[in-house]
Amino acid sequence: MRTFLSKVPVLALIALAACGQPHSDKRVIVFGVDGMDPEMLQERIDRGMMPNFKALLADGGCTFNGQPQLSLQTSWPPQSPVAWSNFITGVNPGKHGLYDFIHVDRSNYGIVSSMSETSDIGSEMHLFGYTLPLSGGEQTLTRQWPAFWEVMSEDGIPVAVHRMPANFPMKETTAVTFPDMGAPDLLGAASGKAYLWSDDLMNRANKDSDSSFVRTVEVNKNRPGLWKVNTKMYGPENTMLDQRDLLAEEHAALELGNKVKAAQIRGQMANEREVSTAITLRVDLTAEEPMLAVDIDGAYGICAEGEWSQWVPIEFEMIPGLVSLSGWTRFLFKSAEPFEVYASPVQIDPFNPAMPISTPESAAADLAKAIGPYYTQGFPDAYKSYKAHLLETGEFVSQSDTVFEERALMMDYAMGEFEKTGGLLFFYTGSLDLRCHMLWHCQDDKHPHQEPAGEHNGVPFELQIDRVYKQVDSMLGDLLAQIDTVDAALGGKTEVIVMSDHGFASFRRKMHVNDWLIQEGYLVLKEKGDTGLIMATGHHDDGTVDFDTSMVDWQKSKAYSVGFNNVILNRIGREAQGVVSDGAAADILAEIQTKMLALRDADGVPVLTSVEPASKVFQGEAVFLAPDLQLGFNVGYGCSDESASGTVTGDAWLVDNDSRWSGSHLMDPELVRGIVMTRAPHALSKDPSLEDLTATLYGLFGVDSPVGTDGQPLFQ
Structure with a gap:
C-alpha cells in the first residue's frame, strides 16, 4: 500500500473552515469501476482472487428482501455515456437527453456526438492574415439535467469527482471535477489520435x-x-x-x-x-x-x-x-x-491547458504537480490503436497498466484532499472495461476472432481479464486502508459504495441493422445493391441539405438505424424527410418489434431477447427525440460498428464479429447488470438502479434532490 496520509489536527480543520474552504464531518466515497460484472466478480471471489472484495462483502454488502444483492440495474441502453448520465443526474434518458454513444443528425441522417455540441461561429474579425471569431464556436455539454455534484456543492457540501465519463466540456461548479470519456486529446479527438x-x-x-x-x-x-x-x-x-x-x-x-x-x-x-x-x-x-x-x-x-x-x-x-x-x-x-x-496521442498539458480539463481550472495543474504529467484525455487506454493493430496484445496491456498506475496515484492524491475536506469523493477507473472489450477473445475459444497464444510479464493473454480484476481488487484494498487511516485520524466512519455502470459478455456475432431494415422493406435504396452511408453528404448553394446525395429514397423509407441499440422511425415533423405520421408510428413499431424478437441465428439462438418502444423505457420531455425502438441483444450478439455509424454494408444481416473488440455490454440490460456493494451492511428499499444511487447520495447528506428525480434513496 502507498502511504501518504498524515493525521490532520482538529485546529487545521478549523483553519480550513475559517479560510472559506468547504468542510463536512460527513464522509462518503463512491468507487466507480466501469464494466465490473456481478457474475464475473462473484466467480472470481469464489476462486480466491479478490480478497478485498470478499472482505467487503463479508463485513458489509447489501440485501434486498432478505437476500444478498450484488447486482445493479443498468440503463436502457446499457451504454457507458447513458449509464453514467443516469448516475450523474438521477434521472432516465427521457430527462437528461443522452440515448447512445452516437446521436443522429436529423437534418441529414448523419451522426453527431451524444455528449457535446459546438455552436456555429458568429461574428469574426479579419486581422493580419487571421480570422478571429468574436462569438460562437463554443462547445457545450448536451446533458439536460443538473449533476449531483452541482446540486450538492451549491448546498455547501464539499464534492470531488476524480474522472467522470460523459462530463466534457464541464459546466461551471464549485465542486472539484475531472472528466473522462468524451474529453479529447490536444487535436480534439475524443479517444485520442x-x-x-x-x-x-x-x-x-x-x-x-x-x-x-x-x-x-x-x-x-x-x-x-x-x-x-x-x-x-x-x-x-x-x-x-x-x-x-x-x-x-x-x-x-x-x-x-x-x-x-x-x-x-x-x-x-x-x-x-x-x-x-x-x-x-x-x-x-x-x-x-x-x-x-x-x-x-x-x-x-x-x-x-x-x-x-x-x-x-x-x-x-x-x-x-x-x-x-x-x-x-x-x-x-x-x-x-x-x-x-x-x-500516444498528444495530451492537453495539465500545467497549461489549451482548454479547461478540470474545475476549477487550476485543479489539473495541482494534480500534475503532485503526480507528474498524466493522461488527460478520456478513455486513455489505447483500445483504438489495439483494435487497428497498431499495438499488439502485450503492448496494449503495458499501456493500459500505465493508465491504471496513474489512476492509483490520482486516488492517493484525491484521498489526501478528502482527508482535509470530508464530504463526497467519487473516484473512477475505466481500465477493466476497456480490457474486457479488447481481450475477451483471448479467453473465449468460441469467439470468431482468434490470435496466437502469448503472455505479458509472465501472465498468459487468456488470463489478462483475471489479472485486471485482481488489479482492481488491489486498488480497492489500498482505498480501504487509506479510509481506515482517515477514520482513525478524524473519528467516525466513512460510508463507502462500490458500483459499476454495467456488466460484460462475449460479443461473437454482429447485426447489420440497416441491412436487415432494407431486407424487410423499411429502408429503401434508390439503387438496389448500393452500399455506404445513408446520410446526405452534400449541400445546395444556399447551404440546405441536398438529399440527392443520399443513396436512400427517404420518401419511401419508414425506418433506419444510427447508434448501437436502436431503430429510428422516419417521422414527419422530426426527420428532415419524414414520412411516418404519429398515427402510424405505433403499428410500424409493433410490427418491427415482433419481427426482431423472432430473429434466430443459424443454431436457433435468439438474436434479441428484448425489444422495447422508447415510450415504455423512457419518461420525460426528451422522449420524442429518443430512438423509437430500443434493441436488447442476447448475450453474444450486438450491433455492428457499420450500422451504428449509419452504413449499409451489402452483407448478410448477421455475421461473425472477427474483431479484437470482442467483449461487449450493448445488450439486453437485464443480461449485463452492474454491481453495487457497501462497506457497512445495508438493507435496500428496492431493486437498486443507477438513479437510486444518486438519490441515496442526496439522502446521506440531507440534500433535497431536484424535483423530478427518478431515483429513490436505497438505505432504510
Missing part, C-alpha cells in the same frame, strides 16, 4: 484515420549502428487563417465545373492550415540492446526496444510568436527491425 512510424513497406502504408496517423519512413543508416528518422507530429489545424481568397477560388472552380482545380485548392488550404512540430527519432544499436532517443526541440524521450519512454513535452506554434499550444506524449520503441515507433 496516436502515431505509428514504420519502414515496413510490405505491411504498413501511409494512412490517416479518426484515431491515428500511420507514416512510412526512410531510416537514415549512413552511420553504422546509429540510425536517424526526421519526421513530425501534428497539432490542431489552424482554423484562424484567413482563407477567404482561396475559398472564392474554389467556389469559382466549382461554378465552372472544374472539380480537379477545386480539389487542388482544397488541398492547398489544408496544407496551409497544418500545424506541426519537427521531431527526430534516433536509434543506437551499439549498446547491449537497441535504444531509442526521441528529440523534440531539446526535450528527450528515451527507451529500450519493447519499452515506453517517459512523458515528453511538445509545443505547437499556432500564431508565430504569439500563440502556441503545449502537450505531452509518450513513445513506444516497438522494434528496430522492422523499424517501428508508436506515440
Whole structure:
C-alpha cells in the first residue's frame, strides 16, 4: 500500500473552515469501476482472487428482501455515456437527453456526438492574415439535467469527482471535477489520435484515420549502428487563417465545373492550415540492446526496444510568436527491425491547458504537480490503436497498466484532499472495461476472432481479464486502508459504495441493422445493391441539405438505424424527410418489434431477447427525440460498428464479429447488470438502479434532490 496520509489536527480543520474552504464531518466515497460484472466478480471471489472484495462483502454488502444483492440495474441502453448520465443526474434518458454513444443528425441522417455540441461561429474579425471569431464556436455539454455534484456543492457540501465519463466540456461548479470519456486529446479527438512510424513497406502504408496517423519512413543508416528518422507530429489545424481568397477560388472552380482545380485548392488550404512540430527519432544499436532517443526541440524521450519512454513535452506554434499550444506524449520503441515507433496521442498539458480539463481550472495543474504529467484525455487506454493493430496484445496491456498506475496515484492524491475536506469523493477507473472489450477473445475459444497464444510479464493473454480484476481488487484494498487511516485520524466512519455502470459478455456475432431494415422493406435504396452511408453528404448553394446525395429514397423509407441499440422511425415533423405520421408510428413499431424478437441465428439462438418502444423505457420531455425502438441483444450478439455509424454494408444481416473488440455490454440490460456493494451492511428499499444511487447520495447528506428525480434513496 502507498502511504501518504498524515493525521490532520482538529485546529487545521478549523483553519480550513475559517479560510472559506468547504468542510463536512460527513464522509462518503463512491468507487466507480466501469464494466465490473456481478457474475464475473462473484466467480472470481469464489476462486480466491479478490480478497478485498470478499472482505467487503463479508463485513458489509447489501440485501434486498432478505437476500444478498450484488447486482445493479443498468440503463436502457446499457451504454457507458447513458449509464453514467443516469448516475450523474438521477434521472432516465427521457430527462437528461443522452440515448447512445452516437446521436443522429436529423437534418441529414448523419451522426453527431451524444455528449457535446459546438455552436456555429458568429461574428469574426479579419486581422493580419487571421480570422478571429468574436462569438460562437463554443462547445457545450448536451446533458439536460443538473449533476449531483452541482446540486450538492451549491448546498455547501464539499464534492470531488476524480474522472467522470460523459462530463466534457464541464459546466461551471464549485465542486472539484475531472472528466473522462468524451474529453479529447490536444487535436480534439475524443479517444485520442496516436502515431505509428514504420519502414515496413510490405505491411504498413501511409494512412490517416479518426484515431491515428500511420507514416512510412526512410531510416537514415549512413552511420553504422546509429540510425536517424526526421519526421513530425501534428497539432490542431489552424482554423484562424484567413482563407477567404482561396475559398472564392474554389467556389469559382466549382461554378465552372472544374472539380480537379477545386480539389487542388482544397488541398492547398489544408496544407496551409497544418500545424506541426519537427521531431527526430534516433536509434543506437551499439549498446547491449537497441535504444531509442526521441528529440523534440531539446526535450528527450528515451527507451529500450519493447519499452515506453517517459512523458515528453511538445509545443505547437499556432500564431508565430504569439500563440502556441503545449502537450505531452509518450513513445513506444516497438522494434528496430522492422523499424517501428508508436506515440500516444498528444495530451492537453495539465500545467497549461489549451482548454479547461478540470474545475476549477487550476485543479489539473495541482494534480500534475503532485503526480507528474498524466493522461488527460478520456478513455486513455489505447483500445483504438489495439483494435487497428497498431499495438499488439502485450503492448496494449503495458499501456493500459500505465493508465491504471496513474489512476492509483490520482486516488492517493484525491484521498489526501478528502482527508482535509470530508464530504463526497467519487473516484473512477475505466481500465477493466476497456480490457474486457479488447481481450475477451483471448479467453473465449468460441469467439470468431482468434490470435496466437502469448503472455505479458509472465501472465498468459487468456488470463489478462483475471489479472485486471485482481488489479482492481488491489486498488480497492489500498482505498480501504487509506479510509481506515482517515477514520482513525478524524473519528467516525466513512460510508463507502462500490458500483459499476454495467456488466460484460462475449460479443461473437454482429447485426447489420440497416441491412436487415432494407431486407424487410423499411429502408429503401434508390439503387438496389448500393452500399455506404445513408446520410446526405452534400449541400445546395444556399447551404440546405441536398438529399440527392443520399443513396436512400427517404420518401419511401419508414425506418433506419444510427447508434448501437436502436431503430429510428422516419417521422414527419422530426426527420428532415419524414414520412411516418404519429398515427402510424405505433403499428410500424409493433410490427418491427415482433419481427426482431423472432430473429434466430443459424443454431436457433435468439438474436434479441428484448425489444422495447422508447415510450415504455423512457419518461420525460426528451422522449420524442429518443430512438423509437430500443434493441436488447442476447448475450453474444450486438450491433455492428457499420450500422451504428449509419452504413449499409451489402452483407448478410448477421455475421461473425472477427474483431479484437470482442467483449461487449450493448445488450439486453437485464443480461449485463452492474454491481453495487457497501462497506457497512445495508438493507435496500428496492431493486437498486443507477438513479437510486444518486438519490441515496442526496439522502446521506440531507440534500433535497431536484424535483423530478427518478431515483429513490436505497438505505432504510
